[in-house]
Amino acid sequence: MEQTSDPNRTITTRRISFEPSLEGLPKLFATDEDLIRSHLVAVLTSLFPDGEDFFVAAVRHYRDRITDPVLKKQVAGFIGQEAIHGREHRVLNNALADLGYPTHRIEKMTAWGLGMRLRKAPPITNLALTAALEHYTATLAELLLTSDLEKEFSHEGIRDVFLWHALEESEHKAVAFDVYRAVGGSERMRIWTMKVLRPGFAIFLAIHVLVSILSTPEGRKRGALRKSWRSFKQSEIVSKDVWSRLKEYDRRGFHPNDRDTTELEAKWRGILFGEEGTLNELLVTKAAA
Ligand SMILES: [Fe+2]
Numbered sequence: 474m475e476q477t478s479d480p481n482r483t484i485t486t487r488r489i490s491f492e493p494s495l496e497g498l499p500k501l502f503a504t505d506e507d508l509i510r511s512h513l514v515a516v517l518t519s520l521f522p523d524g525e526d527f528f529v530a531a532v533r534h535y536r537d538r539i540t541d542p543v544l545k546k547q548v549a550g551f552i553g554q555e556a557i558h559g560r561e562h563r564v565l566n567n568a569l570a571d572l573g574y575p576t577h578r579i580e581k582m583t584a585w586g587l588g589m590r591l592r593k594a595p596p597i598t599n600l601a602l603t604a605a606l607e608h609y610t611a612t613l614a615e616l617l618l619t620s621d622l623e624k625e626f627s628h629e630g631i632r633d634v635f636l637w638h639a640l641e642e643s644e645h646k647a648v649a650f651d652v653y654r655a656v657g658g659s660e661r662m663r664i665w666t667m668k669v670l671r672p673g674f675a676i677f678l679a680i681h682v683l684v685s686i687l688s689t690p691e692g693r694k695r696g697a698l699r700k701s702w703r704s705f706k707q708s709e710i711v712s713k714d715v716w717s718r719l720k721e722y723d724r725r726g727f728h729p730n731d732r733d734t735t736e737l738e739a740k741w742r743g744i745l746f747g748e749e750g751t752l753n754e755l756l757v758t759k760a761a762a
Pocket residue numbers: 525554555558638642
């Protein structure tokens with residue numbers, strides 16, 4: 474029986490290493506040395522490695538229930554991509570910790586919280602949470618792939634990490650969702666998970682960004698936070714449009730592929746990994762060949 478929503482989709486695991494391109498990363502790497510943007514990115518990258526381990530575990534739990542060979546392959550691609558995201562974001566988190574960001578504290582807390590969920594919560598709720606968070610990441614990924622990134626990141630290395638991650642999040646955005654549906658996850662649970670997660674995750678992020686900023690001397694400088702906030706509130710990431718895209722998930726019958734991003738993905742696959750791809754030289758397999 475067909476369980477995938479897109480039988481033509483191949484999900485490639487790209488073995489890549491960003492370590493060399495992260496050298497010389499400045500402390501405030503966002504454009505104009507913006508405080509909130511730099512710390513928001515630092516908080517997000519701190520959450521990724523353990524978050525992605527959790528996604529993989531939640532999906533892997535149901536691997537045996539996937540009978541469609543195409544979805545099976547897509548799951549393998551999803552697991553491969555998330556594993557490398559986790560590894561590369563750990564490299565970035567170490568670089569940020571050296572610069573004074575509290576990335577390791579956030580990593581530890583995430584590992585503890587999600588580890589507890591994996592041990593105690595019913596597996597279907599973990600899969601529902603994974604599908605909802607994948608909608609969050611796919612929404613942010615689309616935003617990133619359509620934004621003027623020069624305006625966001627002043628350092629090319631960190632910009633590349635986020636571009637690569639955004640492309641792959643977009644490529645595999647339907648996999649956890651398709652698994653959830655294939656194993657009989659209910660619409661009610663799916664929608665309620667997002668209803669709680671949407672504000673919950675936004676508040677969680679805001680608190681961590683604030684704590685992270687205030688833990689640094691430049692963040693405690695008089696007026697610094699206010700100045701950054703004046704600029705950040707114009708950002709697309711806090712726009713009504715992003716919120717309503719997140720809300721689309723609440724509709725009964727919603728599917729991640731309702732929003733067609735195939736052209737956007739093809740464009741970025743070409744830019745990053747095409748014949749003259751800007752990230753080809755970071756691919757480990759190519760270097761080893
Ligand atoms: Fe990821």
